[in-house]
Amino acid sequence: MRRVRYESTGGPLFLEEAPVPEPGPGELLVRCAAVGVTLPVVRKVTEAAEPIALGGEIAGEVVAAGEGVTRFRVGERVTGLCFGHGYADFAVLHEAIASPIPDGASAVDAVALVRGGLVAYGVLETARAAPGESVLVTAAASGVGHLAVQLARVRGAGRVVGAVSDPGKAEFVRSLGADDCIQYGDDSWGDPVDCVLDAVGGDLLTPALAALAPHGRLVAYSSGGGTVRAYDLLVGAKTVTGFQMALIARGRPDLYERWRRELWRLFAEGTVKPAVHAEFALEDAAKAHEVIERRANLGKVVLRP
Template identity: 85%
Template sequence: MRRVRYESTGGPLFLEEVPVPAPGPGELLVRCEAVGVTLPVVRKVTEAAEPVPLGGEIAGEVVAAGEGVTRFRTGDRVTGLCFGHGYADFAPLHEAMASPVPGGASAVDAVALVRSGLVALGALEAARPAPGEAALVTAAASGVGHLAVQLARLRGAKRVTGAVSGPAKAEFVRSLGADDVILYDDDSWGHPVDFILDAVGGELLTPAVAALAPGGRLVAYSSGGGTIQAYDLLVGAKSVIGFQMALIARGQPELYERWRRELWRLFADGSLKPAVHGEFALADAARAHEVIESRSNLGKVVLRP
């Protein structure tokens, strides 16, 4: 089978031929029909001290099941987060991380909706939104952000603002239901908001905190780091909440599953519409990474083995 790999930090991605892996205990072997490309994986290629497997969201058909698997069987269509080599024709997926893909949904729908949607929905839940509040979503055109904009509206936000890196993304974000679109380097971020879902971090944290109304909440789910001055929180009784999906997946599996069901329900009734920026062949994985690195994507970037 084909698999994408790299040999050194920042090194080129290349295809190699390797044997099809056998599923281990509790694992499914999935014939990959779609693979979601994410910023954390792209960053690992450019920043990790040693080469790591290119994992991430996969969707496809179960072709084998390891010892102890009870929820799925050969022929089932599943999606989930692969921690091994996911940029491949076949990939291992732990049963605990797998969920069924309902009839009528494609593999591309699944990788565009589920993992990114879980992060968006989880960050929104962490913000404790109340109906009628004003929301702001950074990286609003990203795989997670474009779903967060829609979910904030569905949860009753009276006004949703999308923050993006460039004006070329404004029309797309407005099409998602955003009332306003701002650029990161704008002098003003407009009217104060009650909560912010932040996927960027870094230097953007300072203007983001400043954009919060008194008592406002910022949910940080970025791997971009950054520093916030405590005084900036104190004077407005503002708060910052960290959110990590892995803690929910490991510690609250019932909640994790409930969120997955809600995402598919919203997708089925047309309320939540995942957008796909582009589909790339495995051999073009480097081009897919370039789209993410340049922050030019409008929605999800997907590999199609």
């Protein structure tokens, strides 16, 4: 089979021939039809001290199952997060974090909707965003952010604001249902909001926290780091909470499954529509990474093995 690899930090991505992996106990072997490209993986390629396996969201057909697998059979279509080599013709997926793809949805729909949608849904749940409250979403045009904007509107937010790095993304963000779209460098982010969903981190945490109204809640789910001053929390009785999807998947499988079913229901209704910025062939993985590095994407970037 073909898979994408690199040999040194920041080094070029290239295709190589590799043996088809064997699924271990509790694992599925999936013939990949679509692979989602994520910012955390792109960052690891450029920043990690040692080369990593290029994993991520995959979707495709189960072609083999390891010992003890009970939920899926060969021939069924699944999606989930691959922690090994996912930029490949075949990849291994743990049964516990695999989800079925319903009829009427494509593999591309699945990688654009499920993982990013679960994060967006979970972040809104963590923020306790109540109907009528205002929500600000950073990285609002990203694979997760564009779904968070839609979900905030579906869940009854009184005002939804998108924050982006490039003014050229504003029209796209408004088309998702945002009432307004601001840029990170703006002097003012407008009227204070009840909730901020932050996917950027770093230096952006300070203005994001300042955008909160008194008693506001910021949920951080970025891999970009950053520091919050305790004084900035005390002044307005604000809170910051971290969110990680893997903890929900491992520790609350019931919740994970409920959110997943709700996402597919909203998709079937046409209420939430995942946007795909571009699809790339496996051999063009470097071009897909470049789109993410430039923050040029409007929605999801997908590889098609």
